[in-house]
Amino acid sequence: MKIVYAGAPAFSLPPLEKLLSAGHTVAAVLTQPDKPFGRKAQLTPTPLKAFAVQEGIPVLDFARVREHAAELSATGADLMVTCAYGQLLTREVLDAFPLGVYNIHASLLPRWRGASPIQHAILAGDAKTGVTVMKTDEGLDTGDVLLSRPLSLDGTETAGTLSQKLSALGGECIADALALLEKGEAPLTPQAGDATLCKKIKKEQCLLDFSRPAEELSRLVRAMNPQPLAWSLLRGAPVNFYYALPEEGEGAPGQIVRADKTGIYIAAGGGVLRVTELQFAGGKPVRAADAVNGRKVRAGDVFGA
Template sequence: MKIIFAGTPAFAVPVFEAVAEQFDIAAVLTQPDRPQGRKRVLTPSPVKQAAVSRGIPVLQPARLRDDLSALRAAGGDLMVTCAYGQILTQETLDMFPLGVWNVHASLLPKYRGAAPVAAAIAAGERETGVTVIRTDAGLDTGDMFLKERVPIADEDTCGTLSEKLSLVGARLICRALRQIERGDIRLERQGEGTVCRKTVRTQIDFSRPAAEVSALIRSLSPAPLAFAEAGDLLLNCYNARVVADAQELPAGTVLAASFREGLVVRCGDGAVRLTEVQPAGGKRMADTAFCNSGKLHRGDRFDQPVL
């Protein structure tokens, strides 16, 4: 069984590595090299780097639908996709006798689309998971094959939860491929679902409940990040947790800014501690280290977003 693997970001690398260890990958399909960093250096995707290290041929069409010749020439029986980044046309799906199988980081039909991990955290879900589906022409609407649940910890960010889910996805797709080889395929149709959109950098609205503020911060970490402003200070926020608070002060008020207590901010309901932050132009650090800078004090107030 010759497999074509399609994937791009770091999330897909453990899935690729697991498939490469146990099955025959004929070629890898990934997004073109992109400029990265301040110097805009042209950089291959994490999946491309992993494929090159194994000596597996790599295909990088800018628009797959416009150039299927190389993919046809690779001659795969089956395709595995994981965060590839392009929609597959029906013509592409029809190329593979054993189907196209996608590793999606949610419990479908919830959170179809581009940012399922962030969406689950932002919604305050207590669990999410991975679903392997047989891809159809829709957006993550194919019939479900295998599914595994994963709890979301209070301190999980999109980054840490993605790492957990990618390992689950790696295990799940290998199990799926073994079943496909045996012809042991039982599919379940999806019901009505929800679609999540790509995340964007967002200013924190501290008038929202503390649990919602914490979830927003964690859902956007490590990128594109939530941020807060207080006058000339811009603070990127990487992690947060809800803390007890009985002080009736305006939302956005700094309740604590010390090495002992950390950086605590009043919300519309309760308070959050911003446990990991980065001042603009500075380094990412624990809130206790930031508080030593003296840039914020008890009683200061963060700005509200301009809607």
């Protein structure tokens, strides 16, 4: 099939690669405009654009895609596939393609409609998540479902590791979805069940409150890795947390009750949070053992102050 593929972050790359390997023709890649990045504010393309340029695929990077339905129609594509594209589509854009627009969404819809389904699946302690391929309508992830596939969670995932798994699964799902469309065997099913919404993660959500249970804190740490990262204060300086799991134990909330090569154990409102990777102000991420050996932390220190 001839398609336009829309996306932006690294998450959107594996599905595109899967479609290319399946023999589909990509008439154009649709992505976001280059944005300033780094201390020098150098204009930087999205990961998807960088890949498309490397592969010689034409790139469209409209700031407001709703104003460019005619250009999309002119590609001659049968349909458009979107994956973490980041702009809502108007009826004019949806109608620019004979077969419509299909979205790869990183949850089992209607659970976790919105911008941060991967993080919210971890934050909620969900036992499973997955990928849904839906036919896009004018709502926010409200379209009819073409297919969905679950992925079990074991409570140790970070948003980064889960993103990689779901991106690969998304590639398999969209390849199978287009195969069904080619055969004319793609029945659509309205979303069933209660919908839950998830907004874009904000920095203020990432501050660790050690009066909360260790299980909840572990979810927050893992959900915010690799960005924007959960954090707390130690001796007045910010510390970022990369990985932590809950364990049994007790102590004054926020106090380090143990610090050795196995981890930095911080008492919480229920249980203890065992931190194994963290980052001190101005430094790189380090393992807990290195932080202890470098005397950056010790038993008795208190986070949150």
